[in-house]
Amino acid sequence: MSxxxxxxxxTSTDVEPNRRRGGDLRVMLSPKTVGxxxxxxxxxxxxGGEYVAEHYHPHSEEFLYVTSGxxxxxxxxxxxxxxxxxxxxxxxxMRHRIENPDEQPATVVFHLSPLAPRPNLGHVDCExxxxxxxxxxxxxxx
Numbered sequence: 001m002s003x004x005x006x007x008x009x010x011t012s013t014d015v016e017p018n019r020r021r022g023g024d025l026r027v028m029l030s031p032k033t034v035g036x037x038x039x040x041x042x043x044x045x046x047x048g049g050e051y052v053a054e055h056y057h058p059h060s061e062e063f064l065y066v067t068s069g070x071x072x073x074x075x076x077x078x079x080x081x082x083x084x085x086x087x088x089x090x091x092x093x094m095r096h097r098i099e100n101p102d103e104q105p106a107t108v109v110f111h112l113s114p115l116a117p118r119p120n121l122g123h124v125d126c127e128x129x130x131x132x133x134x135x136x137x138x139x140x141x142x
Contacts, residue, residue, distance in 0.1 A: 028041060043107065052098040056126065060122065
């Protein structure tokens with residue numbers, strides 16, 4: 001017997017911004033928001049000089065796509081600059097830090113897959129987190 005999942009539209013204003021790791025990150029499509037089972041997707045906005053603290057994902061690849069502005073992604077310390085309509089895949093276990101070196105805001109779309117076995121195993125932070133509040137909630141089994 002097959003089951004049908006009804007697609008659920010999510011806009012960036014439907015989810016709370018999260019600033020704990022830096023920037024304005026919004027997890028939009030996830031186990032928590034739409035019942036996703038294979039990964040999660042969101043958007044990020046970095047004002048000039050802002051960054052997302054260095055971290056890695058022990059279970060997931062991260063796909064990062066720049067929609068506007070310029071970002072610098074440090075991959076195991078090596079800088080790679082990305083502009084609009086450019087993307088990069090960050091392999092499982094690779095340390096990365098996302099920075100906006102310009103004065104203009106930058107926006108990105110991110111997708112991580114597969115999901116970690118438990119949400120608390122999804123990210124490993126490598127430096128002090130710059131923002132206030134708690135970490136984003138992706139959902140899934142705890």
